[in-house]
Amino acid sequence: MTVLSRLRLLPGDCRRALREAAVWASLAALLDAACGVLLVPLIEAWFASGVLPWRWVIALLGLTLVQSLVQYLALRRGFFAGGALAAGLVRSLVARLPHLAPPALRRIAPAEGLLRGPVMQSMGIPAHLLGPLIAAVLTPLGVVLGLGLIAPVIALGLLLAGGLLFVLLRWSGRHTLTAENARQAAERDAARELQTFAERQPLLRAAERESVALQDQEAALRRLHETTRTLLRRSLPAGLGFALAVQAVFALGLLGGAWAVGRQWLDGASVVAILVLLVRFIEPLAQLTHLDQALRGAWQSLDTLMRVFALPPLDCPEPGERPLDAGLVAEGLGIRLDDGRTLLEDIALTLAPGSLTVIAGPSGAGKSSLLALLGRVHDPDTGRVLLGRADIRQLSASTLAASRNLVFQACGLFHGSVAWNLRMARPDADLSALREAAEAAGLLEEIERWPQGWETAVGPGGGLLSGGQRQRLCLARGFLSPAPLLLLDEPTASLDGASEAQVLRSLLALRGRRTLVVVTHRPALARLADQVLVLEAGRLRLNGRHDELSARDRWYAGFAAGAGPRQEEKSSAMTADR
Template identity: 35%
Template sequence: MIRTLLRVLGPEYAPPVRRTVALMTIAAIAEGLSYALLVPVLQALFGSTPADAWPWLIAFGAGVAVYALLRYVSDLSGFRAGTTLLDGMYHRLGDHLARLPIGWYSAARVGEVSVLASNGVLQAMSVIAHLLAPFISACVTPLTIIVVMLAVNWQMGLAALVAVPIVVAIQAWTGRSTAAGDADSAERGHVAAGRVIEYLQAQPVLRAGGRTTERFRMLDDSLREVERASRQLTLSALPGVVGLTLAVQAMFTGLLVLGSYLALGGNVGVAEILTILVLAARCADPVLSLADIGGKLRGARSELIRLDAVLRTEPLQEAPEPIQPRSHDLEFESVTFTHGDRTVFDDVSLSVPQGQRLAVVGPSGTGKTTLLQLLARFYDVDAGAVRVGGVDVRAIDTDVLMERTAIVFQDVYLFDGTIEENVRLGRPDATETEVRAAASAARLDEVIERLPGGWATNVGEGGALLSGGERQRVSIARALLKNAPIVLLDEVTSALDPVNEAAVHEGIERLMAGRTVVMVAHRMRTVRRADRVVFLDGGRIVEEGDHDELLRRDGRYADFWALSMTPAS
């Protein structure tokens, strides 16, 4: 468990964890040794001079005080280490998730990552703060007490020692029998979390279909699966709990019978028997707690394994010696790229000279948006190369590539914060004058003027409190503020009303001025602003040229243009 924890966190966290484990072990031994002082106390109390118990009682009190101090120090160390590990885990997980390919984030992983990043991390990191101390105490304190019992009376101490392998065997068997149930229960929980998210996202569709009072069958099914898995997990753990209880009771009964036999035979005194039985009773509580602690540790270990699996996912590799591109022309050289079992690009080559505009058109599903994502290195190609300024993007430092690239996608996501905070994401160190100038160029200032909160208006999660056109203006202002030499546009006006479309077009024109631009065009009117056009279909470039040239060829592009210009009936 500790090895898995340190592997997940990294070697830099090993010293505080090992120090905490050592402190907790010492505290558990001190607890067991403090109970050893009960031996002379009880012997004196049941002897001819009970007053002789006073010095031992004082020593027992001092021993308990020392144990209490050690326990306080070890628990404090556990809480501090747990807090440090939690902070480190969130940073490591966040940094790793930011470096994973976009393709890794499938719909099925939305619920998994959300549960893992919230409850999963907390449960895994709670081991040090909340579970390790009671677990060590439940293991080490009874063993220390058994050593004391062996010193008092070897027969009864040996009888108590026989229970140790039995308890270990029961715990190991319980762990093996519940392992499948733990994994199944966690998997069902992640699926259910994903279904809850899906249910919330599907509310507009459900309400439009008049199904507001109906249950969402897939969510109901997943919740029933969670219930079934939880019930099965409880049933699989029950024999271990019962077995552990019976083992402890059998040990105590065996000690009572053996002690009675030895006492009746005159081999041991009554005070000695009572002392050993008191020590045995003190062993019972921590041993019985192993069932509950073991279940929690297995749950935490399952989360650690899942965290480890995510952290072992291969991120996009960073070049050991990054190369700085000296220009901002773009190039696809014999690019082949597959997504899942589908070939998106098959030996595609194209180039965009610095300062020119390339429009990408074609039917839906032909990889137009994927082309932009490959330029931004959201994925790595399977064959060929994507170059910026003649340098393979895999040889460019990711931060450098992102600094030189401004991206405006059709679906704009804004963080839950103010408008100004979302604009400043483009360049956090920008001056107030620069922020206001970017907003004016994107015509965002018109939106801000009519909002009661102005720049301090909260946009809500995902920008839900703004309209689609307003979100696009924020996105364009953010890109303008970034002032990057490369601009990637996924047709940003396809779902806007005429007023917002005109405003966004004006902002886009200012954004594209003097920059290298690749734009995905869903509305064919935007193609006229491009220096060159490529028509994608079937994973290949079918046609290439400027707008007028492609119209003269009367091919696929001309058909698309004619269809887009035909008024809807």
């Protein structure tokens, strides 16, 4: 992706801020070069008369003051452009993320890491890299132009040398790019393994897989170490080679000046002026290696965001169709992964309005993926979902949001109060409605014991609550929602026995009023469901009522007898976040 193509994908206000920052940085770089060139007549006049030429000194001081002011304004513009870029990227993410399919997004980057990673790194391009990069290019060019007034041959030689240095810099960048990408991938893998190991300690200990997870974590850290060593082995010689080449250009300039003096083409004053200009030529070039590495990293972060912005959004027509009821029908649903493997295949089911359906099956069977298709978190590769006899893809975004509510294991809580998080499902809910929803989730007594009560802050992502409290608060929000279709993924996974029993009673109380679809590894709810769907290896293997399936299927009989949960936890621990 070229620089221009990247810029075209940015919001208009970001492009304007970047253009202004580039103009000011260019002006500052040219004025810096002009200050160096102005030393030439000052030195020549000084050598010729033996008296300090105050006219040239005053001119140099005036130009230096102007350059300093412009440099200050350029720095301000750079920081302003960085802030504008970050704000524009965040606005674009906020506008696009709700309409992107999570599987496609996860192949690029996790949504939760985009703000603290790529956005912040991209902001550094105009704030910290744009000005020095422009100065490293334009200042030497201005110096070469000034040197051309004294020694055109030396100026031409420096111009050619600058071109060769640029080619060398590009080659060294390409030489280390593969190693840089490998290290970044290893760093992401190590961070994911560390996060998984930290977050799943209870499950890993219960399933006796802690040592295996620790081995995976250590293997990821070893890969990071090896890729870092490989990067250093490639980048260090390239960086040293470029630094030596820069010094060689300086040495050749000195030799050229000495040669010109020997031929009596230049006098002593001109040689001193050439030395001054050579320093101004070399100084910014010496920074190019570090700037190039930093800029490549920042460009990669910006490219990550550009790839996110290029993802096709879920199409939600306006005004769209409206479902007639909360009945749900799936016809031939299928999902294929990028590597060709099948995640779900030919799923067909019918859920009556107001029914309670449980989806069960071994870990990795595709239960959560099916739930995501039924709630249109993303679209299937084949087949369709009908909600109230309307194709779910033909519903508007507002109609879809009002028609279904999803509660996944990784539920979304935001920095704010308990009441504020609950009212995201129903903004007009009064305290009585909040209390009813919290009681249904088994959380009411705890909330009312807290010193701040309903105004208790949950922290970013619900970090100030325990895992069970987070899950019950998300369940309460689902119960509070007026949506006629409620989709739940492992709603009792982190709950104790008393809380689980309360949630099961609340779900049963909703039967007949709302269509309920629940993914669970627990048999208690399946025994009371109107319909149980059993998935295996991405296919719908069984479909029926609890008693019927218990009598004719060995796996389901073991699941219904309660033999399966621990085995399922072990299987989940072995495959978690791999």
